[in-house]
Amino acid sequence: MKFGCLISExxxxxxxxxxxxxxxxxxxxxxxxxxxxxxxxxGMARANSLWPxxxxxxxxxxxxxATMASHYDLARFGxxxxxxxxxxxxxxxxMGTISKKMAPILRQVYEQMAxxxxxxxxxxxxxxxxxxxxxxxxxxxxxxxxxxxxVSGCPPRxxxxxxxxxxxQELVKSESVRRRSSPEYQQLLASYNIK
Amino acid sequence: xxxxxxxxQEKLNQIFGENVSNYNQEKDIFSFEVTADTITSVILFLKxxxxxxxxxxxxxxxxxxxxxxxxxxxxxxxHLHNWYENKxxxxxxxxxxxxPQINTISNIFLSSNWMERETxxxxxxxFIGHPQLKRILNMDEMISFPMRKEFPMEDSGRTxxxxxxxxxxxxxx
Amino acid sequence: MSELLLPPEHRYAKxxxxxxxxxxxxxxxxxLGPTHPATHGIFQNILLMDGERILEAEPTIGYIHxxxxxxxxxxxxxxxTPLTDRMNYCSSPINNMGWWMTLEKLLDIEVPxxxxxxxxxxxxxxxxxxxxxxxxxxxxxxxxxxxxLYVFQFREKIYEIYEEICGARLTTNMGRxxxxxxxWSPEAFKKLDIFLAEFPAAWQEFENLFVRxxxxxxxxxxxGAISAExxxxxxxxxxxxxxxxxxxxxxxxxxxxxxxxxxFIVPVGKSGDTYDRFCxxxxxxxxxxxxxxxxxxxxxxxxxxxxxxxxxxxxPKEDVYTSMESLIYHFKIVMGEVPVPVAEIYHPxxxxxxxxxxxxxxxxxxxxxxxxxxxxxxxxxxxxxxxIKGALLSDAIVILSSLNxxxxxxxx
Numbered sequence: 001m002k003f004g005c006l007i008s009e010x011x012x013x014x015x016x017x018x019x020x021x022x023x024x025x026x027x028x029x030x031x032x033x034x035x036x037x038x039x040x041x042x043g044m045a046r047a048n049s050l051w052p053x054x055x056x057x058x059x060x061x062x063x064x065x066a067t068m069a070s071h072y073d074l075a076r077f078g079x080x081x082x083x084x085x086x087x088x089x090x091x092x093x094x095m096g097t098i099s100k101k102m103a104p105i106l107r108q109v110y111e112q113m114a115x116x117x118x119x120x121x122x123x124x125x126x127x128x129x130x131x132x133x134x135x136x137x138x139x140x141x142x143x144x145x146x147x148x149x150x151v152s153g154c155p156p157r158x159x160x161x162x163x164x165x166x167x168x169q170e171l172v173k174s175e176s177v178r179r180r181s182s183p184e185y186q187q188l189l190a191s192y193n194i195k
Numbered sequence: 196x197x198x199x200x201x202x203x204q205e206k207l208n209q210i211f212g213e214n215v216s217n218y219n220q221e222k223d224i225f226s227f228e229v230t231a232d233t234i235t236s237v238i239l240f241l242k243x244x245x246x247x248x249x250x251x252x253x254x255x256x257x258x259x260x261x262x263x264x265x266x267x268x269x270x271x272x273x274h275l276h277n278w279y280e281n282k283x284x285x286x287x288x289x290x291x292x293x294x295p296q297i298n299t300i301s302n303i304f305l306s307s308n309w310m311e312r313e314t315x316x317x318x319x320x321x322f323i324g325h326p327q328l329k330r331i332l333n334m335d336e337m338i339s340f341p342m343r344k345e346f347p348m349e350d351s352g353r354t355x356x357x358x359x360x361x362x363x364x365x366x367x368x
Numbered sequence: 369m370s371e372l373l374l375p376p377e378h379r380y381a382k383x384x385x386x387x388x389x390x391x392x393x394x395x396x397x398x399x400l401g402p403t404h405p406a407t408h409g410i411f412q413n414i415l416l417m418d419g420e421r422i423l424e425a426e427p428t429i430g431y432i433h434x435x436x437x438x439x440x441x442x443x444x445x446x447x448x449t450p451l452t453d454r455m456n457y458c459s460s461p462i463n464n465m466g467w468w469m470t471l472e473k474l475l476d477i478e479v480p481x482x483x484x485x486x487x488x489x490x491x492x493x494x495x496x497x498x499x500x501x502x503x504x505x506x507x508x509x510x511x512x513x514x515x516x517l518y519v520f521q522f523r524e525k526i527y528e529i530y531e532e533i534c535g536a537r538l539t540t541n542m543g544r545x546x547x548x549x550x551x552w553s554p555e556a557f558k559k560l561d562i563f564l565a566e567f568p569a570a571w572q573e574f575e576n577l578f579v580r581x582x583x584x585x586x587x588x589x590x591x592g593a594i595s596a597e598x599x600x601x602x603x604x605x606x607x608x609x610x611x612x613x614x615x616x617x618x619x620x621x622x623x624x625x626x627x628x629x630x631x632f633i634v635p636v637g638k639s640g641d642t643y644d645r646f647c648x649x650x651x652x653x654x655x656x657x658x659x660x661x662x663x664x665x666x667x668x669x670x671x672x673x674x675x676x677x678x679x680x681x682x683x684p685k686e687d688v689y690t691s692m693e694s695l696i697y698h699f700k701i702v703m704g705e706v707p708v709p710v711a712e713i714y715h716p717x718x719x720x721x722x723x724x725x726x727x728x729x730x731x732x733x734x735x736x737x738x739x740x741x742x743x744x745x746x747x748x749x750x751x752x753x754x755x756i757k758g759a760l761l762s763d764a765i766v767i768l769s770s771l772n773x774x775x776x777x778x779x780x
Binding site: 054055056057058059061062063065066069070071082084096097098099101102105109131132134135136137154155157 | 409457
Binding site for chain 2: 429430433435437438441473600601602603616621622711712713714716727729737738740742746747748749750751779780
């Protein structure tokens with residue numbers, strides 16, 4: 001089947017069913033070809049199959065459970081497979097308080113993840129230490145690893161977590177395929193002392 | 196017959212005399228003080244006496260009173276519970292602020308093992324004879340005993356929180 | 369291999385060197401946690417293993433130590449409830465109410481009967497929510513994901529009732545000294561009725577999925593059994609102790625908030641294994657439902673939802689703007705000028721996991737001089753290394769799950 005026809009057919013199916021599909025990126029459609037930017041295609045693919053690594057430590061983890069369960073169902077956004085192995089995960093979701101005792105472990109998990117990797121700080125504790133301004137709590141995970149999206153709330157509602165994931169999807173869609181090898185990114189990692 | 200507080204008091208008085216003192220009823224809990232040296236024998240007695248039968252250690256924790264005289268600066272508080280008669284008691288043992296030491300009861304109640312470690316972690320109270328007395332909640336490298344009153348709640352090294360905005364400085368400017 | 373993981377002076381290293389198995393295999397070390405997905409929280413256990421059998425375990429905790437007790441010494445009494453929320457976050461209302469009852473005991477406040485009944489209802493809802501998590505996750509750990517998806521919908525329903533009562537889902541910060549911050553809306557009662565009508569059928573189905581399930585029985589019966597004596601020595605309370613056959617329940621032993629008015633049984637198990645703990649929790653959910661129904665039936669008329677204690681209970685906002693007296697009370701409460709006796713109080717409540725105690729020492733100021741939480745998880749988790757000794761690795765996960773150790777409560 002010709003690719004151009006396929007797209008128009010998909011659009012037809014979309015208009016007639018409840019199945020929600022992602023819009024194709026901007027491009028030129030002709031007979032037998034579809035031309036677009038590599039960035040857009042890669043971004044689209046990455047954004048819609050973000051495998052989360054739930055780094056759930058406390059209360060927010062329970063809300064994440066609710067987000068994954070039947071009512072809110074994060075799987076609708078391409079995060080069906082929860083990857084507990086950092087090697088196969090794209091999106092590190094840090095949920096809950098990170099104490100100073102835990103910080104090196106969080107860092108190690110981040111270092112084990114393969115590029116490209118993104119981080120969401122879910123909840124007040126992960127973002128800033130929250131109400132726990134104490135001797136034992138790390139005041140925000142951005143002290144040890146770079147963070148892409150912060151989700152506020154103590155704990156955030158599942159809708160907010162889903163919103164955070166969607167915000168990240170926007171970021172991922174527009175990210176250049178060359179970003180991860182750019183000097184700016186190397187500089188960012190170096191500022192966190194991550195090799 | 197329900198276990199009366201006067202019965203507990205008489206029994207303890209008979210055996211330990213001066214070492215147990217300050218009996219009083221605080222709300223619903225009968226409470227008394229024990230000298231630090233006799234704590235193990237008192238608790239063992241309370242546990243094994245066929246009438247008293249305080250067989251369950253509900254809680255163990257420390258309190259710091261820096262304003263007291265030196266040998267009463269720390270107190271270890273034990274809550275015991277007799278389920279047969281449904282009677283609770285509270286025992287306090289005051290210890291010195293300079294060299295806080297007390298005998299462990301982890302050989303009497305298995306459950307006190309971690310509670311004593313926690314108390315050590317928070318207050319630096321040395322439980323003599325404890326099988327594994329090391330920090331439990333905080334990092335091993337930590338040098339302060341955070342629950343002592345002289346240590347601040349916040350981490351002094353933090354950079355992102357400006358004390359002026361939290362009303363924590365005396366002159367907000 | 370093992371030298372890489374552990375320093376050679378570690379006691380495991382010595383044992384590995386000494387032990388020679390006949391078939392030439394050697395002991396190995398497995399690091400379980402702190403971010404292992406099956407531990408539902410962050411605990412680390414360094415296991416010494418012979419094949420798949422656990423010989424010894426060394427637990428490390430404190431990975432989310434947040435210094436609750438230190439914060440409580442620096443905050444006014446009413447700012448301590450948000451901390452209690454975050455302790456056992458699966459059943460926050462029980463923690464909240466326990467804290468308010470501690471203060472009420474300190475201040476000698478009599479809460480009106482209706483408010484007490486409302487508290488009972490919300491505490492029992494919290495218990496159901498807690499047991500839903502524990503039991504359905506135990507199902508997930510034995511390979512049954514369906515039960516989790518199924519009953520979690522009803523947890524959402526409980527959250528909706530919480531939202532009607534206080535506006536929050538998980539960390540509720542519910543109640544005030546003397547009662548509730550506001551009366552329950554008719555909508556809350558309506559949602560409660562719907563929940564009571566729909567939930568039993570779902571819970572029955574959930575039970576049917578597990579209780580006679582061959583796989584589930586094989587995975588849980590005689591796994592992680594602990595005798596009643598041992599459990600008491602380790603300070604077990606709550607469903608885990610009752611699984612071993614001891615009928616100790618704070619609600620019966622020291623009734624608070626009018627629990628003596630209700631007719632319920634304390635379910636107990638026999639052998640103290642994982643299966644018994646599961647069944648005790650299941651049965652408790654039925655008892656909780658029955659208590660909620662009784663409380664709704666016996667609910668006194670009227671709309672008392674708090675005690676008349678203007679010294680401690682914030683007046684309604686309209687009155688603050690219009691009446692002098694309310695303004696003064698408002699000011700005094702907010703500035704912490706309330707009379708607090710110098711006393712020492714211990715108040716226990718039956719939390720989701722056992723006896724949750726609050727030991728409060730006051731010195732007459734607006735903050736606690738010392739507040740110690742008796743956290744049931746912290747106390748019974750120390751039995752875990754002994755419970756998994758000799759068990760298979762997969763059993764260790766199931767045992768941990770059935771103990772329902774909540775990291776927030778464990779580390780405070």
